[in-house]
Amino acid sequence: xxxxxxxxxxxxxxxxxxDESKRVIDFIAEYYRNIEQFPVxxxxxxxxxxxxxxxxxxxxxxxxxxxxxDVTDSIIPGLTHWQxxxxxxxxxxxxxxxxxLGEMLCTGLNVVGFTWLSSPAASxxxxxxxxxxxxxxxxxxxxxxxxxxxxxxxxSTCEAIICTLAAAxxxxxxxxxxxxxxTKLVVYCxxxxxxxxxxxxxxxxxxxxxxxxxxxxxxxxxxxxxxxLRAAIEDDIKCGLVPLYLCATVGTTSTGAVDPIEEWGKIxxxxxxxxxxxxxxxxxxxICPEFRHYLNGVELADSFSMNPHKWLxxxxxxxCLWVKRPTLLVDSLSTKSEIVGHNSFDPSHPVDYxxxxxxxxxxxxxIRLWIVIRRHGLDxxxxxxxxDVEMAKRFEALVxxxxxxxxxxPRRFSLVCFRLKPKHESQGSELNRKLLEAVNSSGRAxxxxxxxxGVYFIRCAIGSTLTEMRHxxxxxxxxxxxxxxxxxxxxx
Amino acid sequence: xxxxxxxxxxxxxxxxxxDESKRVIDFIAEYYRNIEQFPVxxxxxxxxxxxxxxxxxxxxxxxxxxxxxDVTDSIIPGLTHWQxxxxxxxxxxxxxxxxxLGEMLCTGLNVVGFTWLSSPAASxxxxxxxxxxxxxxxxxxxxxxxxxxxxxxxxSTCEAIICTLAAAxxxxxxxxxxxxxxTKLVVYCxxxxxxxxxxxxxxxxxxxxxxxxxxxxxxxxxxxxxxxLRAAIEDDIKCGLVPLYLCATVGTTSTGAVDPIEEWGKIxxxxxxxxxxxxxxxxxxxICPEFRHYLNGVELADSFSMNPHKWLxxxxxxxCLWVKRPTLLVDSLSTKSEIVGHNSFDPSHPVDYxxxxxxxxxxxxxIRLWIVIRRHGLDxxxxxxxxDVEMAKRFEALVxxxxxxxxxxPRRFSLVCFRLKPKHESQGSELNRKLLEAVNSSGRAxxxxxxxxGVYFIRCAIGSTLTEMRHxxxxxxxxxxxxxxxxxxxxx
Numbered sequence: 001x002x003x004x005x006x007x008x009x010x011x012x013x014x015x016x017x018x019d020e021s022k023r024v025i026d027f028i029a030e031y032y033r034n035i036e037q038f039p040v041x042x043x044x045x046x047x048x049x050x051x052x053x054x055x056x057x058x059x060x061x062x063x064x065x066x067x068x069x070d071v072t073d074s075i076i077p078g079l080t081h082w083q084x085x086x087x088x089x090x091x092x093x094x095x096x097x098x099x100x101l102g103e104m105l106c107t108g109l110n111v112v113g114f115t116w117l118s119s120p121a122a123s124x125x126x127x128x129x130x131x132x133x134x135x136x137x138x139x140x141x142x143x144x145x146x147x148x149x150x151x152x153x154x155x156s157t158c159e160a161i162i163c164t165l166a167a168a169x170x171x172x173x174x175x176x177x178x179x180x181x182x183t184k185l186v187v188y189c190x191x192x193x194x195x196x197x198x199x200x201x202x203x204x205x206x207x208x209x210x211x212x213x214x215x216x217x218x219x220x221x222x223x224x225x226x227x228x229l230r231a232a233i234e235d236d237i238k239c240g241l242v243p244l245y246l247c248a249t250v251g252t253t254s255t256g257a258v259d260p261i262e263e264w265g266k267i268x269x270x271x272x273x274x275x276x277x278x279x280x281x282x283x284x285x286x287i288c289p290e291f292r293h294y295l296n297g298v299e300l301a302d303s304f305s306m307n308p309h310k311w312l313x314x315x316x317x318x319x320c321l322w323v324k325r326p327t328l329l330v331d332s333l334s335t336k337s338e339i340v341g342h343n344s345f346d347p348s349h350p351v352d353y354x355x356x357x358x359x360x361x362x363x364x365x366x367i368r369l370w371i372v373i374r375r376h377g378l379d380x381x382x383x384x385x386x387x388d389v390e391m392a393k394r395f396e397a398l399v400x401x402x403x404x405x406x407x408x409x410p411r412r413f414s415l416v417c418f419r420l421k422p423k424h425e426s427q428g429s430e431l432n433r434k435l436l437e438a439v440n441s442s443g444r445a446x447x448x449x450x451x452x453x454g455v456y457f458i459r460c461a462i463g464s465t466l467t468e469m470r471h472x473x474x475x476x477x478x479x480x481x482x483x484x485x486x487x488x489x490x491x492x
Numbered sequence: 493x494x495x496x497x498x499x500x501x502x503x504x505x506x507x508x509x510x511d512e513s514k515r516v517i518d519f520i521a522e523y524y525r526n527i528e529q530f531p532v533x534x535x536x537x538x539x540x541x542x543x544x545x546x547x548x549x550x551x552x553x554x555x556x557x558x559x560x561x562d563v564t565d566s567i568i569p570g571l572t573h574w575q576x577x578x579x580x581x582x583x584x585x586x587x588x589x590x591x592x593l594g595e596m597l598c599t600g601l602n603v604v605g606f607t608w609l610s611s612p613a614a615s616x617x618x619x620x621x622x623x624x625x626x627x628x629x630x631x632x633x634x635x636x637x638x639x640x641x642x643x644x645x646x647x648s649t650c651e652a653i654i655c656t657l658a659a660a661x662x663x664x665x666x667x668x669x670x671x672x673x674x675t676k677l678v679v680y681c682x683x684x685x686x687x688x689x690x691x692x693x694x695x696x697x698x699x700x701x702x703x704x705x706x707x708x709x710x711x712x713x714x715x716x717x718x719x720x721l722r723a724a725i726e727d728d729i730k731c732g733l734v735p736l737y738l739c740a741t742v743g744t745t746s747t748g749a750v751d752p753i754e755e756w757g758k759i760x761x762x763x764x765x766x767x768x769x770x771x772x773x774x775x776x777x778x779i780c781p782e783f784r785h786y787l788n789g790v791e792l793a794d795s796f797s798m799n800p801h802k803w804l805x806x807x808x809x810x811x812c813l814w815v816k817r818p819t820l821l822v823d824s825l826s827t828k829s830e831i832v833g834h835n836s837f838d839p840s841h842p843v844d845y846x847x848x849x850x851x852x853x854x855x856x857x858x859i860r861l862w863i864v865i866r867r868h869g870l871d872x873x874x875x876x877x878x879x880d881v882e883m884a885k886r887f888e889a890l891v892x893x894x895x896x897x898x899x900x901x902p903r904r905f906s907l908v909c910f911r912l913k914p915k916h917e918s919q920g921s922e923l924n925r926k927l928l929e930a931v932n933s934s935g936r937a938x939x940x941x942x943x944x945x946g947v948y949f950i951r952c953a954i955g956s957t958l959t960e961m962r963h964x965x966x967x968x969x970x971x972x973x974x975x976x977x978x979x980x981x982x983x984x
Contacts, residue, residue, distance in 0.1 A: 011805055011868075011876065012575070012957045017589045018521040022514050024593045028600035029510040042612050046842045049616035055638065057624040061869040064593070071597065075859070078613025082603045083504070090610070093853075095602040096503045101516045101556070105563065107595040107807050108520035110587040111574045118582070120534050121570025124541035132549040146547065155647065156851035166695055179699035180675045195827040196852055203658055203825075203850065205697020207671035309853075313503055315599050316855045333695075335687040350538045358695065358850070359648035360688055361585075361801075363808045367567070376503075377553040384503065465504045 020064055027068055031076070032083070035466065039443025040086050044078045080446065085466035088475060089448040091253070091281045091310050091415075092463040098375035099315035102368030112361050114354040119364070123350050126153055126366035133308070133320055133369065136287045136378055140299040143322035151322040152329075152356040153365045157280045158196040159358055160305040160321035161247070165204045167328040168245045168274035168302075176242065185244040186210045186236050190224035190259065192252040192452070194278065201245075210241065218453045221409055222257035226267060233271050246273045248301075250294050251282025254450040254459070255409040255417050258282070258294050265300025276303045280319070282413050284311035285389070288382045291413075311388070311414075311463055312381060314372045318365055321356075330355040388414040388463040391472045395460060398476045404483060408457040417450075419457040420483055429456035431486065438482035445475045512556055519560055523568070524575070527958065531935025532578045536570045572938065577958035580967065581940040583745070583773045583802050583907075584955040590867035591807035594860030604853050606846040611856070615842050618645055618858035625800070625812055625861065628779045628870055632791040635814035643814040644821075644848040645857045649772045650688040651850055652797040652813040653739070657696045659820040660737045660766035660794075668734065677736040678702045678728050682716035682751065684744040684944070686770065693737075702733065710945050713901055714749035718759060725763050738765045740793075742786050743774025746942040746951070747901040747909050750774070750786050757792025769796045772811070774905050776803035777881070780874045783905070803906075803955055805876060806864045810857055822847040880906040880955040883964045887952060890968045896975060900949040909942075911949040912975055921948035923978065930974035937967045 010016065052074045082093050113122025130151030134144045141147025154160045165187070173179055187201045191213045201211050212232050216222045233243045246268050248259035261277060268275035277298060283306025285291040298304055305321045308314035323329050334355035354360050373381070392414040399405045399418045408417040420435055422428040432449070436458050440446050448459045462472065502508065544566045574585050605614030622643030626636045633639025646652045657679070665671055679693045683705045693703050704724050708714045725735050738760050740751035753769060760767035769790060775798025777783040790796055797813045800806035815821050826847035846852050865873070884906040891897045891910045900909040912927055914920040924941070928950050932938050940951045954964065 011588045011590075011872075012524060013589070014521040014524040017524065017592065018517050020589055020593060021517045021520075021596065024596050024600075025510050025513045025517065028596065029506040029513075031600065032504060032506040032509065041609075044612050046608065046612070047616070049613060050620060053617075053620055055623070056627050057865045057870055059870045061872055062866045064867065067863055067866055071859075075613045075617065078611075078616065079601060079603055080609070080611045082611070083601070090604075093602055093604050095600070097505070097509045097512055098503075100509065100596075100599055101512060103599040104513065104516050104520065104592075104596065107592055107599075108516075108523065108587070109571060109575070110585055110807055111571055112582075112585050112808060116538065117533075117572070119570075119572040119574070120536050120538070121541060121567045124539070124570060125545075125567065128542060128545055131547070135548050156853050158851040162695070162850065169697075179697075179701070180672070182674065182697055183672045194852075199825065199827050199850075199852075203654070204695060205661075205671075205674055209671070315602050316604060317853060333691065335691050358654065358691075359650040360686075360691075361648050361809060367563075371559055373549045374554045374559050375556065378549055378551045380503075380553055 023064060024068070027071070032466070035081055035084050036086065038076065038081050038084070040084045040446035041080045041440055041443065042078050043443065049074060049078055083464060083466060084446075085464055085468065085471045086445040086475065087464045088460045088462060089446045091461050093309055093316050094311060094313045094463065094465045095315045096313035096372065096465055098372045099313055099368055101375070102371035103315055105367050105371070106364040109364060111364055113364060114360050114362055115352040116350040120350065122364045122366065123353055125370055126353060127151070127351055129366045129370045129373070130320060130322065132373055134322055137283065137295065137306070138292055139304065139322060142299065142324050143304060149322060149324045150326045150351065151320060152353055153369065154319040154321055154357060155317040156319050157194065157278055157305055157307060158200055160319050161197055161200040161276065161278070162203060163321070163329060163333060163357060164274065164276050164303045164323065165200050165245055167332040169204055169206070170332040171328050172242060172244055181242065183207055183210070184240065184242045186212060186241050187245045187247070188212045188214065188229060188232060188243065188273070189247045190214050190216050190249070192216050192222050192224070192254055192257055193247055193249055194253050194280070197247050197278075206244070216257070222252060222255050222452055223259045226260060226263040229264065230267055233267070243271050243273050245276065247276045247278055250277060250279035250286070251413055253281070254452050256282065256412045256415040257409070258412065261295065262297030262300065265297045269300060274303070275301045276305070277301045279304065279306040281307070281310050284308060285385050285413050287378065288385055308369055308372065311385065312372065313376065313384060313465060314369055318369055326356070333357065388467075391467065391469055392416055392462045394469065395462060395472050395476060402480065404487070408455060409452065414462045416460040416462070417457050418460065419455070420486070432456050432458055434486050435479070435482055438486060439478055442478065442482070444478055515556060516560070519563070524958070527573055527576050528578065530568065530573050530576070532576045532938035533572045533932055533935065534570050535935065541566060541570055575956060575958060577956055577960065577963045578937040578967065579956045580952045580954060581938045583953050585801055585808050586803060586805045586955065586957045587807045588805035588864065588957055590864045591805055591860055593867070594863035595807055597859050597863070598856040601856060603856055605856060606852050606854055607844040608842040612842065614856045614858065615845055617862055618845065619643070619843055621858045621862045621865065622812060622814065624865055626814055629775065629787065629798070630784055631796065631814060634791065634816050635796060641814060641816045642818045642843065643812060644845055645861065646811040646813055646849055647809040648811050649686065649770055649797055649799060650692055652811050653689055653692040653768065653770070654695060655813070655821060655825060655849060656766065656768050656795045656815065657692055657698075657737055659824040661696055661698070662824040663820050664734060664736055673734070675699050675702070676732065676734045678704060678733050679737045679739070680704045680706065680721060680724060680735065680765070681739045682706050682708050682741070684708050684714050684716070684746055684749055685739055685741055686745050686772070689739050698736070708749070714744065714747050714944055715751045718752060718755040721756065722759055725759070735763050735765050737768065739768045739770055742769060742771035742778070743905055745773070746944050748774065748904045748907040749901070750904065753787065754789030754792065757789045761792060766795070767793045769793045771796065771798040773799070773802050776800060777877050777905050779870065780877055800861055800864065803877065803880070804864065804873060805868065805957060806861055810861055818848070825849065883959065883961055884908055884954045886961065887954060887964050887968060894972065896979070900947060901944065906954045908952040908954070909949050910952065911947070912978070924948050924950055926978050927971070927974055930978060931970055934970065934974070936970055
C-alpha cells in the first residue's frame with residue numbers, strides 16, 4: 001500500500017477509505033470462514049506477543065498488507081475466539097452482521113452526542129431505541145420515555161449499576177442531611193450476584209463492611225429467599241444502619257438463577273430501598289412471551305438493565321438501563337459547563353445523555369442497537385433466543401441420558417450446569433477440573449466452571465451466533481471421549 | 493435485500509457479511525464525499541425524529557436498503573457533523589481510515605479481554621501499545637511496563653480519573669484506618685479543570701464541600717499558581733482535613749492553558765497528594781519535540797492521561813491512562829470470581845485489565861490504537877499535529893490583522909480564543925454571542941464559546957481530520973461577513 005503522502009486529506013480520503021476498508025471486510029469474512037480451525041482458547045504463553053512485536057512505535061507508516069499479516073501471524077494465534085461456534089464459556093458476546101453494520105456507522109459518523117445539541121439524532125435515536133427495546137420486553141410505561149421514565153445505553157452493567165447506586169446514595173444523603181451518613185448506607189444482594197455490584201458499591205464509597213452478600217443454597221436453586229433478605233435488613237436497621245440499595249438478578253452468572261422479583265420488590269418498597277434488577281444475560285430471552293414471566297414484578301423496581309451485547313446479536317458493547325425517576329439520575333450525574341451547557345431534567349425536552357452516565361463523551365451506540373432490531377425484526381430475534389434454548393435443551397438431555405453425569409442446577413435459559421458424578425463427593429472438584437481441562441486444552445471447545453453450594457461444576461453456555469446443533473453434538477462427543485479417559489486414569 | 497431466512501447461520505454468514513458490510517462502506521465513503529454540503533450543526537427541532545420513526549420495533553426484518561434510506565433521510569439531517577472540515581467546536585474527535593480499520597477488527601473479532609486468559613492477545617497488545625504511546629510521549633520508564641509502571645485504555649478521561657481517585661482514596665483510607673475518614677479527603681484543581689473531575693470526585697463519595705476549584709486569572713493565562721494551591725492545602729490541613737488528590741491540566745478546555753506541572757508536582761510530593769495530569773486534548777501534541785516541554789515534570793505525577801480519540805486520529809473512544817503504581821489501582825478495582833479468576837498485581841505476569849478499569853467487560857480497543865500508530869507512523873502523526881497548529885497560527889494571524897477583533901488568551905496549540913472587541917466591556921458578551929450565533933446558524937461552520945475571567949469569547953478549535961487551510965480561510969471570511977452585519981445592526 002506504500003506510505004501515506006503527507007497530505008492532511010489522505011488521513012480520511014474517501015476513495016482510499018473505501019478500498020482499505022473493503023480489504024479489512026474481506027479479511028474479517030475470511031476469519032469467520034476459518035474460525036473453526038483455530039483452537040477456541042489460545043495456547044500462547046504469557047508474554048508471547050512482546051517477543052513478536054517491536055518495542056517502540058514505527059517512525060514511518062507501514063502498509064496495510066504488513067499490518068494484516070501481523071494480525072494473522074501474531075494476533076489471531078493469541079485470541080480466545082469468542083465468535084467460535086465452539087465457544088461455550090462465560091456468557092457469549094454475540095456478534096452479527098447487523099451489529100457490525102451498526103458499529104461501522106457509529107464509528108464512521110463518529111459523532112459525540114453528549115448533549116442533545118452536540119448531535120440531536122444521536123440522543124433522539126437512543127431514546128427511541130430504548131423505548132422500542134423496553135416495549136419488546138413489555139416493561140411498564142413507568143420505565144419508558146413514552147410514559148414517565150426513560151432509558152440510556154451504557155457500555156456495561158457495572159456502569160449502569162454505578163449510576164443507579166450514585167443516584168440512590170445522593171437521594172439518601174439529601175434525606176439524611178449530610179455526607180457523613182455515607183458510612184451508614186447498606187447495599188444488599190445474594191452471594192450469586194455478579195461481583196460487579198460489589199465493585200460498584202465500593203467505587204461509590206459504600207464501606208465494604210456495609211455490603212451484604214446473603215447466602216443462597218440448592219434448596220432455592222440459588223435464588224435468595226425473601227425471608228433471608230428481610231432478616232438482614234431488619235438486623236441492619238436495629239444497628240442504626242440505613243438500607244439503601246437492593247440488586248436482584250434474572251439469570252445469575254454461575255447457574256442462571258432468578259431471584260423472586262415480586263417478593264423482593266415488596267420488601268424494597270416497604271423499607272424504601274432502591275430496587276435494581278440486573279438481567280444482563282437472561283433479559284434478552286424475555287422478549288419471548290414464554291420467558292417474560294421471569295420479569296413479573298419489574299414494575300416494582302426503580303431500575304432495570306440488560307445487555308444486548310450478550311445474547312441479542314449487538315456486538316460489544318451495549319447495556320440498556322431503564323430508570324423510573326430520571327430526575328434522580330440527572331441530579332446525581334449532571335454537571336455544569338459553559339462549553340457544553342447544562343439543563344436539569346425536563347421530561348418535555350430531549351435528553352442530554354451526559355447526565356445519565358459516568359463519562360461526558362459517548363459513542364453513537366444507539367444506531368447499532370437500532371439496526372440490530374430493524375435488520376432482524378422481533379421475529380428473528382425471538383427465533384435466535386429459542387434456537388439457543390433448544391440447543392441447550394438438547395445438551396441437557398444428552399447429559400441426563402449418560403449415567404456418569406448429572407445436571408447440577410435446573411436449566412432455565414441456555415446455560416447448562418453439569419458435572420461428572422464423583423464416587424466420593426470429595427473427589428468431585430478434581431474430577432471435573434480434569435475433565436474441563438481436557439476439553440479446553442483440546443482446542444476443540446471452550447467451557448468454564450463455577451462453584452455453588454460447595455459443588456464445583458462445568459458451565460456450558462450455549463449461544464454463540466455461529467453455533468449450530470452439530471456443534472453441540474460434537475461438544476458432547478468430545479466431553480464423553482475425555483470423560484472416558486479420565487475415568488480410566490482414575491481407575492473408575 | 494429481502495428478509496433473513498430463519499437459519500442461525502444467516503445472522504453472521506461470511507458472504508452476506510462481506511456484501512452488506514461493503515455497501516455500508518460505500519455509504520460512509522459517500523458521506524465523507526458530501527460532508528461539506530450538510531449544515532455543520534443540525535437544524536432540527538427537539539423531538540423531530542420521533543415524528544419520523546415508528547413507536548415500536550418492527551416484527552419482521554427490514555432491508556438494508558430501507559435502513560440506509562432512513563439513515564440518509566432521518567438520521568443525517570439530525571447530526572451535528574463532527575467530521576466536517578468546518579467543525580471548529582469543542583475539541584475534535586478525529587477520525588481516520590486507520591482508526592476505522594482498527595475499529596472494524598475490534599468489532600469483527602469481538603473478543604472480550606477482561607483477563608489475560610479470556611483473550612491473551614487483547615491484553616498483551618494493549619500493554620505493548622501503551623508502552624509505544626508512552627515512549628512516543630517520552631514518558632519516564634516509571635510509567636511503562638518496560639519500566640516499573642503500566643498503562644490501560646479507557647473510554648474517557650472521566651473513567652481514568654475515577655479509577656485513580658478510587659485508588660488514591662482507598663490507599664488513604666487504609667492509612668487513616670477507617671472508611672468514615674472519607675469525609676476528610678480533599679480534591680484540588682483549578683477553576684479551569686474539566687468538570688469531569690468534579691463529577692468523578694462526587695461519584696467516588698468525596699463530599700462536594702471537599703472539592704476545591706481554585707481561582708485562576710488572566711495574569712497567569714489561566715494556569716493555577718502554585719502559591720494559591722499551597723495556601724489552599726495549608727488551610728485544609730489546619731481544619732483537620734486530609735489532602736488527597738491533585739489534578740493538573742495540560743491544555744484546558746476553555747483556553748488550552750497549561751498548569752505548572754513541575755511546581756505542582758513538588759507540592760503534591762510534599763503533602764503526599766496523588767498527582768494526576770490530564771492532557772486529554774494537548775497530550776497528543778506532545779509527541780512533537782517542540783511541544784514536549786509542556787510535560788516537563790511528568791515524572792513527579794502518579795498518573796497521566798491523554799485521549800488519542802481527540803487529536804490523534806483514533807476515532808471514539810480511546811483514553812490512555814498510565815500509572816506509576818499499578819498495585820494501588822488493582823488493589824482498589826480488583827474483584828474475585830470463580831468464573832473469571834483473580835490475581836493480585838504481579839509485574840512479572842501479563843495484565844488482567846478488568847482490575848485496571850471500572851467495568852468487567854471490555855472491547856479490543858488496543859488494536860485500533862495499534863493500527864493508527866502503525867498505519868501512520870510517528871512521522872505522519874507529528875505532521876498531522878503540526879499541520880493543525882499551522883492552521884491555528886494562520887487563523888490567529890488573521891484575527892490579529894483585523895482591528896475589530898482581539899485574541900483573548902495566547903494560543904498554545906490549535907485552539908484560538910478570540911472575540912469582537914466591544915465598545916463598552918458590558919456589551920462584550922452580547923456582541924460575541926450574536927456573532928457566534930450568526931456563524932453557527934449559517935450552517936457553514938461551527939464554533940463554541942466559553943467564559944474566563946468574566947470575559948465571553950469564541951473558541952475556534954482547529955483539527956478536524958478533513959480540515960485544510962482553505963476551510964480556515966473560508967471560516968475567517970464568514971466571521972468577517974457576519975461581524976460586519978452585526979456591527980451595522982449595533983450601529984458601530
